[in-house]
Amino acid sequence: MAEPGFPASSRADAGRTAGREVTAVSAEGARGHWVEVLADHLGSAYLRYSFTKGTEQEVAFLVEALGLGPGDRVLDVGCGPGRHAHALGRRGIEVVGVDVSSRFVELAAEGAPAGVTFRQGDARALAFDAEFDAAVSLCQGALGLGGPDGALASDRAVLAGMARALRPGGRLAASAFSAYFQVRWLEDTDAFDAATGVNHERSVLRSETGAEAEHDLWTTCFTPRELTLLAEGAGLTVEGIWSVTPGAYAANPPTVDSHEFLLVAARPDDGRRRPQ
Ligand SMILES: C[S@@+](CC[C@H](N)C(=O)[O-])C[C@H]1O[C@@H](n2cnc3c(N)ncnc32)[C@H](O)[C@@H]1O
Numbered sequence: 001m002a003e004p005g006f007p008a009s010s011r012a013d014a015g016r017t018a019g020r021e022v023t024a025v026s027a028e029g030a031r032g033h034w035v036e037v038l039a040d041h042l043g044s045a046y047l048r049y050s051f052t053k054g055t056e057q058e059v060a061f062l063v064e065a066l067g068l069g070p071g072d073r074v075l076d077v078g079c080g081p082g083r084h085a086h087a088l089g090r091r092g093i094e095v096v097g098v099d100v101s102s103r104f105v106e107l108a109a110e111g112a113p114a115g116v117t118f119r120q121g122d123a124r125a126l127a128f129d130a131e132f133d134a135a136v137s138l139c140q141g142a143l144g145l146g147g148p149d150g151a152l153a154s155d156r157a158v159l160a161g162m163a164r165a166l167r168p169g170g171r172l173a174a175s176a177f178s179a180y181f182q183v184r185w186l187e188d189t190d191a192f193d194a195a196t197g198v199n200h201e202r203s204v205l206r207s208e209t210g211a212e213a214e215h216d217l218w219t220t221c222f223t224p225r226e227l228t229l230l231a232e233g234a235g236l237t238v239e240g241i242w243s244v245t246p247g248a249y250a251a252n253p254p255t256v257d258s259h260e261f262l263l264v265a266a267r268p269d270d271g272r273r274r275p276q
Contacts, residue, residue, distance in 0.1 A: 005051070005140040005177065005219055033122065034147055038205065038215050039080075039101035045208040046104075047081055051139065054247015059087040061249035062136060065240075065264055066171045068093055072133040075165050077123045077158065077174075078141020082108025082116070089113030096132075098123060100142075124154055126161030130170075135162040137174040139246065144176050144220035150196035155220065159234040169269035172236060173262060175244065179221035180256035197221045224254045227263045236265035 039046070046052065062084075068074065070092030076085045079097030081104050088095050094115040099105050100122050108118045123142035137143050137158065146154030162172050182192055182199050191200045201217045222230075224241040231238050242251050243258035254261060 005144075005217075033100045034216070034218070035145055036101050036103075038217070039099075040103050041207050041211075041213050041215065042205055043103055043208045044081065044107055045206055047083065051246040052083060054249075055083045055087050057247050058138065058249045059084055059091070062173055063088070063091065063093075065251070066134045066136075066173060068134055073131065075126075075128060075132040075135040075162065076141070077126070077135060077137040077162055078143070078145070079108055079118065080104050080139070080141065082112065082118060084136065084138055085116050085118070086111070086113060089116035096128075098126065123161060124157040126158075126165055128161070128165035130164070130167045132165050133167060133170050135165050135170070135172045137162065137172075139175060140177060140219060141174075143174050144222065145218070146220055148198065148200070148216075148218050150193070150198035150218070150220040155230055156233060159230055159236070163234040163236050163267055166267040168267055171239070171264065171266045172231075173264050175260045175262050176227060177219050177221040178243070178256070178258060178261055179223050179226075181259050182221045184256055192221070197226075222261065224261055227261060231263060231265045235267065237268055238263065238265045240264045 073094045074088055076095055076097040079085050079099045082097050085095040085097040085108065090113050097108055097116070097118040098121045099108070099118070100120065102120045105118045105120045112118065123137070142158045143155055162174070166172060177199070179197050186192055193200070197220050199219050199221055202214055203217055204212050204214050206212050227241055228238050240251060241254055242262045243253065243255045244250065244260050244262045245258055249262065
């Protein structure tokens with residue numbers, strides 16, 4: 001896996017164990033999502049990839065950009081093994097992490113700081129309502145992972161659920177692959193579908209025990225304009241779309257040379273407060 005993002009799963013039963021809240025929140029999730037097979041194979045080996053090494057810088061940037069402080073509540077969508085959630089939790093921020101992979105949820109729950117919990121669930125069917133000061137989806141945590149046809153409905157549903165989860169005035173940060181970069185720097189082995197914006201790779205991924213397996217990876221790529229249209233369609237006000245690199249997040253204007261864009265948007269403030 002050269003780029004940030006992803007290099008039959010067990011279904012968690014509803015219930016709660018230490019640091020881990022397990023909720024099947026959607027019928028579609030219960031049928032399985034293609035990323036679960038990858039997550040099951042990778043396990044903690046996911047955290048060996050270089051793009052996961054910049055967590056502290058990314059979180060420091062996000063705390064500033066989203067105006068977060070101790071006691072605030074953040075929803076981490078497609079949280080994976082919970083690296084951003086843990087780093088936010090160490091800063092006194094409460095986090096609920098949601099991921100469709102029960103393997104990743106198990107890993108995330110290990111050693112979670114106080115106030116940081118995780119749930120197995122599908123980001124396309126989030127059921128939170130005005131509960132969070134911010135919502136993040138990083139390193140393609142669900143956004144752009146709709147599968148081979150790049151289901152627009154999937155991206156719309158993820159952003160709508162995140163927008164609904166925000167209190168009025170709350171902010172969202174979501175990273176997404178750049179279509180410009182993908183086309184400009186396309187590798188021979190990649191197949192970019194110009195109609196859907198989906199990049200298909202077949203990659204050999206190594207598990208935590210060193211077992212290798214070949215997996216399909218489908219990643220929908222976006223332009224800043226598409227991200228703006230999607231965010232506005234979810235009722236959000238776009239505050240910025242920046243070109244970012246893992247471990248070096250900054251408010252840089254969009255270019256055609258960065259892997260990722262970071263969308264920052266806000267739920268309009270209609271005066272309603274978060275329920276206490
Ligand atoms: C590339 S990983 C990013 C994980 C984490 N945000 C990070 O930055 O390391 C993508 C994550 O999104 C999760 N994911 C993809 N589609 C999802 C969905 N529909 N609902 C919930 N999680 C999803 C995957 O299971 C995986 O953990």
